[in-house]
Every structure is written in C-alpha cells, then in structure tokens.
Amino acid sequence: MIQLDYRSSVPIYDQLINGIIRLKMVGAIKGGDSLPSVRALASQLGINPNTVQKAYAILEEKGIIYSVSGKGSFLSEDEKSDKAVMEISLGGFKEAVEEAHKRGISREALISAIDEMYKEEIK
Amino acid sequence: MIQLDYRSSVPIYDQLINGIIRLKMVGAIKGGDSLPSVRALASQLGINPNTVQKAYAILEEKGIIYSVSGKGSFLSEDEKSDKAVMEISLGGFKEAVEEAHKRGISREALISAIDEMYKEEIK
Amino acid sequence: MIQLDYRSSVPIYDQLINGIIRLKMVGAIKGGDSLPSVRALASQLGINPNTVQKAYAILEEKGIIYSVSGKGSFLSEDEKSDKAVMEISLGGFKEAVEEAHKRGISREALISAIDEMYKEEIK
Amino acid sequence: MIQLDYRSSVPIYDQLINGIIRLKMVGAIKGGDSLPSVRALASQLGINPNTVQKAYAILEEKGIIYSVSGKGSFLSEDEKSDKAVMEISLGGFKEAVEEAHKRGISREALISAIDEMYKEEIK
DNA sequence: GTGGTCTAGACCACA
DNA sequence: GTGGTCTAGACCACA
Numbered sequence: 001m002i003q004l005d006y007r008s009s010v011p012i013y014d015q016l017i018n019g020i021i022r023l024k025m026v027g028a029i030k031g032g033d034s035l036p037s038v039r040a041l042a043s044q045l046g047i048n049p050n051t052v053q054k055a056y057a058i059l060e061e062k063g064i065i066y067s068v069s070g071k072g073s074f075l076s077e078d079e080k081s082d083k084a085v086m087e088i089s090l091g092g093f094k095e096a097v098e099e100a101h102k103r104g105i106s107r108e109a110l111i112s113a114i115d116e117m118y119k120e121e122i123k
Numbered sequence: 124m125i126q127l128d129y130r131s132s133v134p135i136y137d138q139l140i141n142g143i144i145r146l147k148m149v150g151a152i153k154g155g156d157s158l159p160s161v162r163a164l165a166s167q168l169g170i171n172p173n174t175v176q177k178a179y180a181i182l183e184e185k186g187i188i189y190s191v192s193g194k195g196s197f198l199s200e201d202e203k204s205d206k207a208v209m210e211i212s213l214g215g216f217k218e219a220v221e222e223a224h225k226r227g228i229s230r231e232a233l234i235s236a237i238d239e240m241y242k243e244e245i246k
Numbered sequence: 247m248i249q250l251d252y253r254s255s256v257p258i259y260d261q262l263i264n265g266i267i268r269l270k271m272v273g274a275i276k277g278g279d280s281l282p283s284v285r286a287l288a289s290q291l292g293i294n295p296n297t298v299q300k301a302y303a304i305l306e307e308k309g310i311i312y313s314v315s316g317k318g319s320f321l322s323e324d325e326k327s328d329k330a331v332m333e334i335s336l337g338g339f340k341e342a343v344e345e346a347h348k349r350g351i352s353r354e355a356l357i358s359a360i361d362e363m364y365k366e367e368i369k
Numbered sequence: 370m371i372q373l374d375y376r377s378s379v380p381i382y383d384q385l386i387n388g389i390i391r392l393k394m395v396g397a398i399k400g401g402d403s404l405p406s407v408r409a410l411a412s413q414l415g416i417n418p419n420t421v422q423k424a425y426a427i428l429e430e431k432g433i434i435y436s437v438s439g440k441g442s443f444l445s446e447d448e449k450s451d452k453a454v455m456e457i458s459l460g461g462f463k464e465a466v467e468e469a470h471k472r473g474i475s476r477e478a479l480i481s482a483i484d485e486m487y488k489e490e491i492k
Numbered sequence: 493g494t495g496g497t498c499t500a501g502a503c504c505a506c507a
Numbered sequence: 508g509t510g511g512t513c514t515a516g517a518c519c520a521c522a
Contacts (some may be wrong), residue, residue: 011512018222025226037494049516066253069495070521089226090236096219097240098495103141103212104148107241111234113213117220118230130435134506171507257521294522335472336482343486345387349386349394349458351486354462357480359459363466364476365386380497417499419520438510439507
C-alpha cells in the first residue's frame with residue numbers, strides 16, 4: 001500500500017512514484033506485475049486520476065513501467081528498469097550527500113549519522 | 124561568498140540560508156560576527172531584498188542569527204545556535220537516509236555511495 | 247508470420263496492417279493469395295477478432311485486399327494495390343523527411359543517418 | 370511562430386515541443402533566450418495553460434529549456450541541450466527508417482524518396 | 493474498461 | 508507575474 005502525506009511539500013505524484021519504486025525495491029511487486037488502473041488507484045487513494053496519470057507517465061518515461069492503452073499498466077521486467085529504480089532510489093540520497101558536503105560536513109559525520117539511524121531502526 | 128544558482132529548483136532564499144550556514148560550518152564566519160544588511164546583501168547578489176529578508180527571518184527564527192534594531196544582524200554565539208546549524212545541515216540528509224531505508228537500501232550501499240562521492244570530490 | 251509487440255504504443259491493428267504489407271513487400275505473399283480468416287488470425291495471434299476486422303477493413307478500403315462473402319479475404323492483384331502498398335510504406339517515411347526538412351536538417355544528414363542504420367542492420 | 374494543427378492526431382503538446390525545437394534548429398531562437406510565459410503562450414495560441422505547461426515540463430526534463438519559478442522559462446545554453454535537440458529531431462526520422470526497413474524497403478528507395486522531396490523543396 | 497489528451501479553473505510558493 | 512500542482516470532468520482511440 002502507498003501512504004500519502006497531503007501536508008507534505010512533496011507533490012503527490014512524486015509520493016506515488018516513490019511509493020511504487022519502494023514497493024518494487026522491497027519485492028512487494030515485481031517485473032510483469034500489473035498495476036492498478038489509473039482510475040482504480042485514484043479512487044482508492046481519493047485523488048484525481050490526472051495525478052495518478054502523471055505519476056505513471058513519468059514512471060513509463062523512465063522505463064520502470066509500461067502502459068498499454070486499453071489494457072493497463074505493468075511493471076517492466078528488463079534490466080534497464082532495475083537500473084532506473086536503483087538510480088532514482090539513490091538519486092535523492094546523493095543529492096543530500098552533495099548538499100551536506102557543500103555545507104562542510106565531513107564524510108565521517110555522515111556515516112556516523114547513518115549508523116545511528118540504522119542502529120535505532122530509523123527514528 | 125555565497126554562490127547562487129538561479130536555474131536551480133531550490134528557492135533562492137533556501138540557497139541563501141544554506142550559504143550562510145556553510146560559511147559558519149567552514150569557519151569563515153563565527154558567533155558575534157555581523158552580517159551584511161539586507162539591502163547590501165541583496166544588491167551585492169543582485170536579488171530582491173524581500174528574498175534576503177525571508178532568509179534572515181528564517182535564520183533568526185531558528186536562533187542562528189539575531190537582529191538588533193538599527194544595528195543590523197549578527198551570528199548567534201550560544202550553543203543553541205551551533206546545534207541548530209548542525210540540525211539543519213544534517214536534516215535533509217537524515218530524511219534522505221530514512222527514505223532510502225524505507226526502500227530497503229542497506230547501510231552498506233549508502234556508505235559506499237558516500238565514499239564514491241567523496242573520493243571524486245563530489246560529482 | 248506477423249510479430250506483434252503488445253507493449254508498443256503503435257496500435258495492434260496498425261501492426262497487423264504493417265505486417266501484412268511487409269509480407270507482400272518481401273514476396274512472402276502475393277496477389278490472389280488468400281488471407282487467414284478474421285477468426286483464424288485472431289485466435290492464432292491471441293488477439294480480439296475486432297482488431298483483425300479493423301485491420302482488414304482498412305486494407306480493403308485502400309484496395310490492398312478484397313473480401314468475398316463466404317469465401318474469405320484475398321490479396322488484390324492489380325497495379326493499384328501495389329501502388330497503395332508502396333504509398334503506405336513510404337507514407338510515414340515521407341512525413342518524417344518533411345518534418346526533418348522543416349527543422350533545417352540537411353539532405354546529407356538524413357542520408358548519413360540512413361547509412362548508419364542500414365550498416366548496423368537497424369539499431 | 371508555432372503553427373498548430375488541431376485536426377492532427379499528434380497531440381498539441383507534442384506539436385509545441387516540435388515547434389520550439391524547430392525554432393531552435395533554424396536559429397530563430399538560441400541558448401539563453403527567454404520563452405513566452407506559460408500563460409502568455411497559451412492565450413496567444415488559444416489553448417489551455419496546462420497544455421503549454423506539459424510541453425515545457427517535457428522540454429525541461431530533456432534539458433532543452435529550464436524554468437525558474439517566478440521568473441520564466443529559458444532556452445538552455447549548454448551542449449547537452451544541443452545534443453538533445455538533435456537527438457529528438459532525428460529521433461522521429463530514425464523511427465520512420467526502421468519502420469520502412471521492416472517493410473522491406475531498400476536503402477536506395479529511401480534515398481531516392483529523399484532526393485525527390487528535397488529537389489521539389491518538399492511537397 | 494483502459495490509458496491519453498485536453499480544458500477550465502483554483503491555489504501555492506517564489507520573486 | 509511566473510512556474511508548478513491539483514481537481515473536476517469531458518472526450519477519444521483501443522481492446
């Protein structure tokens with residue numbers, strides 16, 4: 001299930017993208033699986049179909065899913081998809097590292113922050 | 124000096140905040156130092172005074188700077204300030220770690236990404 | 247045999263039309279030959295008979311095939327058919343050339359692109 | 370100026386993308402130039418701002434333009450942009466060549482079609 | 493039913 | 508004013 005945070009400044013379509021990528025990363029869904037239809041997911045989450053459409057379109061453009069008109073949307077199975085998923089997953093993290101680096105935070109400080117968080121199972 | 128990227132999707136006022144925090148982190152400025160006036164900084168960077176004002180207001184709210192009417196703005200000296208600086212600096216990073224963790228990315232994968240980036244001096 | 251790509255954004259009925267035209271272009275089928283019945287082709291390809299019907303209707307409209315009630319569908323034999331086949335085959339290509347020309351791409355750039363692709367046996 | 374064909378099956382946002390790329394290819398606009406605002410272009414063309422927004426978003430994603438909130442949209446100046454423009458420009462043409470190849474049309478037939486069209490200055 | 497496109501119109505952050 | 512997001516709702520081709 002995808003959990004949306006309407007109060008977040010992160011756009012809903014981005015949260016959707018993240019949610020689907022997360023489901024793939026943790027193995028809840030895999031290549032070839034069909035995704036809920038645009039309308040079904042929209043009504044299930046209580047959001048507008050256009051918003052789901054936007055998320056699906058971006059995922060398709062990245063090669064992570066493919067959509068067939070009149071049939072539905074499916075998770076891609078090829079390598080390219082896995083690579084794209086990994087890239088996006090690490091993308092946000094890398095940006096954060098870059099930002100931290102710009103602020104003069106040392107490699108060690110970052111690693112100890114990670115250790116601390118993983119030790120407490122995050123938060 | 125603060126370098127702005129007008130093409131970035133990061134708001135200018137956020138870039139300003141980041142810039143001032145960075146200057147403090149790397150020791151270029153320290154507690155008690157005076158900051159340029161809103162107008163001076165705005166004209167120096169060629170941006171709108173409102174934007175500088177917004178950045179200063181947020182920094183003041185966090186306790187990182189303080190303003191004295193008719194005198195100007197100054198970097199705070201107390202511990203609270205240092206903590207706030209560190210918190211903001213690490214804040215975005217921690218969120219990214221949490222997101223990565225949710226996606227099932229291992230601690231090791233994150234650290235190796237950091238190592239790779241610091242080795243190449245970021246990017 | 248006609249190979250369908252269900253993931254393609256090109257409609258199935260268009261792929262069918264392309265497939266039949268290709269078979270004629272390469273000489274695998276020729277004027278007078280009978281085509282599989284709508285139902286037979288549909289079941290063989292695992293698609294909806296409506297889709298095959300649509301493809302046949304368009305081919306008939308162009309004069310490339312003709313249907314005889316109770317007998318089936320056949321490839322036309324007259325010149326008009328050959329011309330239509332060529333026209334359809336080159337149609338999309340000519341549009342692309344026109345578009346490229348509008349964009350200021352030179353004749354030479356187009357030809358070198360073709361050479362490159364044919365050298366690598368396309369893609 | 371960008372000419373739209375509402376009867377075409379090519380989506381309006383794609384026609385917009387093509388139009389802007391064409392203007393860049395022929396040198397009518399160049400790196401650094403500002404584009405009309407989303408709203409201005411929409412009202413000028415008599416279409417919905419969302420449609421222009423979609424075109425701009427895609428162009429930005431390809432690195433061909435960049436948008437600054439509150440400022441406007443601008444043509445990128447870097448090499449990457451030029452490469453993307455060329456790629457998209459030739460992209461449609463290459464697809465057409467591939468399609469023609471699948472249909473068994475020879476390299477020579479394609480080239481003679483090009484020659485014919487360029488001789489008559491297209492159409 | 494399914495994805496894709498488009499309009500009309502609102503609201504927000506930013507400059 | 509400017510880009511960006513989102514909703515509500517319509518219409519289309521396709522299967």
